Amino acid sequence: MTDIRPAERRQLTVMLCDMVASTALSLRLDPEELADVIQAYRRRCADVVTTHGGIVARQIGDAVLAYFGYPRAHENDAERAIRAALAITDTQWQAIGAADLRVHIGIATGLVVVGNLPQAGEELSAIGSALNLAARLEALAEPGMVVVAEQTRRLSRGLFEYRDLGPQELKGFDQPVPAWQVIGERRNRSRFHALRAAELTPLVDRRGEVEVLERLWKYARAGNGQAVLLSSEPGVGKSRLAQVLSKRIVDRRCLRLWYHCTPNLQGSPLAPLVRQLTLAAGIAQENDDGAKLAKVERLVPEATPNRAEIVPLLADLLSVRYERRYPPLGMSLQRQKQRLFNELMELLAAYAARSPVLLVVEDLHWIDPSSDELVGILIDRLRTLPVLALFTARTEFQAHWDTNGHLHSIALAPLERSDSISMIGLLCEGKGIPGSMVDQIADRTDGLPLFIEDLTRDVLESACASAADSDAANARLADVAIPATLNDSLMSRLDRLGSAKTVAEIASVIGREFSYELLARTANIPEDDLREELYRLVDAGLLVSRRSSAVLGYAFKHALVRDAAYASLLRKKQAVLHARVAQVLVEEFPETADAQPEWVAHHFQAANDVDNAVAFLVKAAKLSARRSGFAESISQLEAALALLAVQPKSSDRLRLALIVHRTLGGIYAEYRGFSSAECGRAYNAALDLCRELGDAPEIFSVLSGLGSFEITRAAFGKCEALADECLSRAAAQQSKPPFIMGHLLLGGTLFLKGELAAAREHLEEGLRVYEHDQTARRARQVLYVQDQKSTGLCYLALSLTLMGEVDEGVRAAEEGLRHSRALGGLHTVNFSLCYLAAVHLIGGNFAAAADCATKSLDMAREQRFATWIGISEAIRCGALVGSGDRGADVLAGLRRGIDGHTEIGAVAYQPFVRAQLGKGLIEAGRGDDAVGALAQALKQSEATRERFYAAEIMRFQAEALTRANDVAGAERALGESIELARRQQARLFELRSADALHRLVNA
């Protein structure tokens, strides 16, 4: 029991053996004799257990508890336990003077925590349901019987005969549990006699696949791009085939581009591309900005069209500063992503113009949504390029691309048995293992190359470990269910590495790949020892080393090797190591932590440090949004919320949740528009949290975001309440931006309701404070996508126009646009352009309105600002109608505008856009339709109380009625229009309607 280690998680086979009717024995024998018998019985059990590779964990009275699979795992621990049990039940006990001694044995296999568990107060113990199950099965077994659990039977299937005892109701188990009596060894096992591999090629089989790939490469090279999706279960050989394609099929001079998706970066937009570009450019942490940019420039061939545009896009993606040599990108994030994708395709075309290209994307089952989108574009684009794209994925990956002529898929099957045998032969490199052993490895591994490699090496290693062990190595290997056994086999190889196993475990916490530096700082192992252990791991084929630029890195040979090493760590130990990795990243690799916050979040999360995990997820979400990965950004924030949801409440946590919701609101505003339901939901949740916290300083930005949502939804009562809250809270503090915000929100709301004088007062007050307050001017982020001054001027311009001060209105709107342009925020500029167009339209300057609206529409489409697309189109067409355009296109454009505005969930300005359609229908001579459209506009205006345009709608109605010769109706409508306009102080509309009435009665 010398090599008992601190507790770890692993698969264990537990055997419990007990004497039957020892009470009868105790009556027959005197106490001293009885003590001798029991001791001899125990000794026999211990001998049998140890010769079968198990360990006696405990002896309580007559019961002997043994473990198989600890401290070292064998690939056939279940088989070993059963053989030991059969040996014990077969024992002739008369030798110890107790011929009537009988035992009964229970065996179960499962995941347990085993080792030195201080809380159990014993040297070696294990915790896990396999222990209880073994005890229950032992109780169930009649004298002389060995009863095993389902898992144990499965792991030794084919080696023994069993009797099914049927499902058993066992104490402590909710469901009936299957139980099997071991009858004995199976006699008629088929034997397969040795086949020796004659092939020398290290690649086994795959001739069909290679042929297909050769053909596709030929097409691709000639300029007919091809794409292939290669899929299989893990370890079947996808990566290997990709390598064969690259090394043997593709011409040596051709460019090869490799991208890898990784599980921890699934939420990080374009992670594989970022990594590949960083490596290809050779960017290192210690490079200064200039050096990094020069490296990015070298990635783009001189002759590439748009070179000056590609470089800043790539630099921005890699977080490399480019502003000193290139103008700012100046486009919305959505637009930037689209440009990046287009330019990447141009770059690929430029590469392909020099030589055909092989492009490999590995492990698509771990792809992030943005990369997935890019792959879709790539598949479409490469059709006319000399490019062969190979994608590998496990079977769970569902491709969503349209199938077409140049997109193929290959499902990679496990190796045929004969190929498995060839492969084993190749792996043995003439060391020669008995044919029966080859047969059994082939039997067990089901054609899975990864497993074949591993198990063969395992056997060779254990055979080499000691000569005495070679018998054990030659012992028959049991048929085992694949995942459990691959794991077992990996475990047994790791175990054999002794102290190097610890290094593998620590490395497994970092991930499939890791840099030497990070491992060294995490591991706390003297440098020489660490290098030595890493060397041993590489030598054993468990790790591969790779050096890129100045960084020495390693990777587990296969993801499953990493998983096996990781799984052997106790959960608690995993958490401690994750915490350590996170700490080292944050403290010693701050650039990496900044560039990959999601990865840091993963470690904090695994360390159960929820607060830090959430903080880093928020960072990750902001970074994703910057890379226009809105989908990733949202899922990161949702992951953060999910983490917080299961934590006990505390005010710090509430504050974190508040930050998450607020960020989510801002991201939805940008992604889907302020009017989107998701945006409202996020801001409402944030506001609830502000209230729960009492005095969160974030409340103003939340009130502002929510105000922007409610105003686009025409929920004026809510807007007023929010504005009042802003103003009363602002009064209690020095800072001015909240005060301005309250006035602007109230001003905007009052304008929409048609209370123009009051609106004007609040807007002017807000703007006055903005001009006088430095902090306010600087704090333009208070409104997420629009500057406060721009917002105030737009509403003021409309109010002034309606009040009859048309020139002042235009001046205010133009000033707003100038201000927005000076700030440079594209969304703010678009907003100001759209409002200037509306001011011109309402004021009757149709040429200027059409011009501005066209610019606004173009910009909104280009930058994908959904908020401004529908309404800009409606204003543009309204202006064309005003200029006398009677074409059918105009009506279609008006309808499109209304649809666009409706689609984003916007309720405000609906009466306004519908009124433009009504006016268009009048001019097109479709009076009846016009009356309908206008009635609907008025009805909506009444329903939401958005009345600023109502007087004008009534005037349009009168016009329609006049054309239909309903003079009385027209007079009535004009009368109402005048009356309403007068109440609202909308002099412009009042004058227009009065003029119309005058002409009508004098006609």
Ligand SMILES: Nc1ncnc2c1ncn2[C@@H]1O[C@H](COP(=O)(O)OP(=O)(O)OP(=O)(O)O)[C@@H](O)[C@H]1O
């Ligand atoms: N046909 C083959 N001949 C010889 N060795 C092979 C063959 N196919 C696979 N191997 C070996 O088996 C191991 C596993 O293969 P590989 O890594 O390619 O699997 P994979 O399908 O990419 O798995 P994953 O889905 O986990 O990425 C590798 O070490 C590889 O070299």
Ligand SMILES: [Mg+2]
């Ligand atoms: Mg692979």
